[in-house]
Amino acid sequence: MPIRLHDSLTRELRELRPSPDGVFRFYNCGPTVYAPAHIGNFRTFVVNDVIRRLLELEFGADKVRHVRNLTDVDDRTIGQSQKEKRPLAEITKTWTELFHADCAALNCLPPHVEPTATGHIREQVDMIECLMEKGNAYRAPDGSVYFKIASFPGYGALSRIKERELKVTTSAFDADHKDDLGDFALWKAHKPEEDGDVQWPGPSGAAAGRPGWHIECSAMIKKHLGETIDLHTGGVDLLFPHHENEIAQSQCCNGTIFARHWYHSEHLLVDGTTMSKSKGNYYTLGDLVAKGYSPMAVRLALLMGHPRKQLNFTLDSLHAAESALASLRAHRASLAAAGAAHDAFASVLAMLQDDLNTPGALGALFTIINRKEGEPDAASFDRVMFALGLDLHQPAAPKATVPTEITALAEKRWAAKQAKDFAAADGLRKELTAAGWAMLDGKDGYKLEPLKK
RNA sequence: GGCGCGGUAGCCAAGUGGUAAGGCCGAGGUCUGCAAAACCUCUAUGCGUCGGUUCAAUUCCGACCCGCGCCUCCA
Numbered sequence: 261m262p263i264r265l266h267d268s269l270t271r272e273l274r275e276l277r278p279s280p281d282g283v284f285r286f287y288n289c290g291p292t293v294y295a296p297a298h299i300g301n302f303r304t305f306v307v308n309d310v311i312r313r314l315l316e317l318e319f320g321a322d323k324v325r326h327v328r329n330l331t332d333v334d335d336r337t338i339g340q341s342q343k344e345k346r347p348l349a350e351i352t353k354t355w356t357e358l359f360h361a362d363c364a365a366l367n368c369l370p371p372h373v374e375p376t377a378t379g380h381i382r383e384q385v386d387m388i389e390c391l392m393e394k395g396n397a398y399r400a401p402d403g404s405v406y407f408k409i410a411s412f413p414g415y416g417a418l419s420r421i422k423e424r425e426l427k428v429t430t431s432a433f434d435a436d437h438k439d440d441l442g443d444f445a446l447w448k449a450h451k452p453e454e455d456g457d458v459q460w461p462g463p464s465g466a467a468a469g470r471p472g473w474h475i476e477c478s479a480m481i482k483k484h485l486g487e488t489i490d491l492h493t494g495g496v497d498l499l500f501p502h503h504e505n506e507i508a509q510s511q512c513c514n515g516t517i518f519a520r521h522w523y524h525s526e527h528l529l530v531d532g533t534t535m536s537k538s539k540g541n542y543y544t545l546g547d548l549v550a551k552g553y554s555p556m557a558v559r560l561a562l563l564m565g566h567p568r569k570q571l572n573f574t575l576d577s578l579h580a581a582e583s584a585l586a587s588l589r590a591h592r593a594s595l596a597a598a599g600a601a602h603d604a605f606a607s608v609l610a611m612l613q614d615d616l617n618t619p620g621a622l623g624a625l626f627t628i629i630n631r632k633e634g635e636p637d638a639a640s641f642d643r644v645m646f647a648l649g650l651d652l653h654q655p656a657a658p659k660a661t662v663p664t665e666i667t668a669l670a671e672k673r674w675a676a677k678q679a680k681d682f683a684a685a686d687g688l689r690k691e692l693t694a695a696g697w698a699m700l701d702g703k704d705g706y707k708l709e710p711l712k713k
Numbered sequence: 714g715g716c717g718c719g720g721u722a723g724c725c726a727a728g729u730g731g732u733a734a735g736g737c738c739g740a741g742g743u744c745u746g747c748a749a750a751a752c753c754u755c756u757a758u759g760c761g762u763c764g765g766u767u768c769a770a771u772u773c774c775g776a777c778c779c780g781c782g783c784c785u786c787c788a
Binding site: 420622 | 715716717718719724725726727728734735736737738745746747748749750751752780781782783784785786787788
């Protein structure tokens with residue numbers, strides 16, 4: 261069954277098809293590594309991970325080539341480096357490592373190539389020179405290089421912006437160097453007071469400096485995937501100007517279609533509004549793990565909304581996800597290794613293949629589980645878990661360290677219970693509860709867990 | 714102002730021109746000394762408001778109300 265996915269350019273559902281050589285080329289815009297990624301960022305990466313998994317199931321793991329970049333030089337990374345007075349590479353290394361750890365915890369398959377902007381300066385400079393030679397870019401008085409959007413008739417096709425609605429902002433100081441306010445930077449001339457020692461030799465005729473943001477994706481895609489790719493994705497916020505600019509750069513330089521399919525996932529809202537530190541609703545994966553939630557529950561919660569709809573994320577939804585995961589684990593344990601119905605969960609995959617309807621897929625999944633019809637086999641179930649990227653082996657929550665006084669209370673209660681002094685046992689349970697601990701009795705022993713709020 | 718998205722049970726959230734998936738919570742039950750877990754059962758005459766089209770609308774059309782995102786470097 262083909263995978264159908266909304267295409268942001270044509271705004272319709274279109275089938276995903278590999279390149280003529282049978283390889284599917286997939287590029288997903290990655291993070292800027294200057295701070296911990298938040299769960300809104302991870303919504304996009306988890307959604308893209310599901311796309312990656314569906315592609316592997318559809319075309320074969322060896323036929324999918326997935327590239328996701330790391331933006332390790334831009335205003336924010338440099339700003340952070342200046343602020344902390346640490347070298348840029350040190351800053352970006354720190355946050356790249358955390359990003360990788362978070363991705364692994366969320367069970368995201370690593371991309372086949374994860375190129376960095378600083379590792380591809382040469383490729384970016386080459387592309388800028390190509391654009392200058394073709395008349396699509398020009399050198400500004402300060403030595404920066406800008407892309408001339410008037411030179412590309414197709415500009416605005418993706419975002420449907422025909423004439424730029426200019427919004428007066430004081431931060432548009434770069435406008436002084438541009439021919440047109442819509443033009444965007446391909447290369448930014450070095451500014452010692454802002455950039456510190458971050459600079460490279462520029463394109464021929466330009467000043468030393470660093471690449472503009474958009475050019476890295478165009479250059480790295482060309483190097484690692486070629487001039488035309490099969491799918492390009494990112495968050496909706498990248499639609500304009502980032503992806504619009506990528507199209508302009510790549511198509512003007514290469515003279516051929518850049519991406520045959522575009523897909524943008526919507527934003528995550530928290531408590532009905534955008535995340536921000538001042539509102540106190542800004543979460544990183546680490547924040548949620550510290551609250552006792554498992555990364556797998558975070559992943560499930562991020563998939564509970566349709567990827568092209570804003571998702572209202574709440575701590576309650578994490579609760580729901582944690583419970584739902586427990587059901588899935590229980591169900592998996594009850595499945596026979598080889599049941600009769602080897603395609604029992606096909607409808608779940610069908611939902612995913614129909615424009616990545618993750619909530620619909622989860623609904624179909626639980627419906628099948630609840631009906632208990634036939635004898636679903638483990639392989640079919642596991643295939644669905646693979647597609648969703650749900651690792652059921654992961655513990656529900658990290659082990660908490662039990663304070664010695666709690667252990668002592670528990671021991672006393674266990675002894676009282678063994679002596680059938682239930683009144684004393686109940687009293688001790690109350691004390692434990694008051695202290696925030698749950699004592700789970702087993703046949704031959706007990707477990708202690710922090711009470712869920 | 715421009716472009717775009719959405720308003721479905723206490724919360725989250727699918728969906729279809731023919732009478733509302735699913736998850737969580739809650740209630741009842743089975744099982745357990747208690748608690749927890751597991752399992753079973755139940756939970757929207759209703760899908761922002763008002764009109765229209767239709768044999769039939771939550772689903773199509775129009776108007777209105779409300780919320781949200783992007784509009785130069787934010788996934």
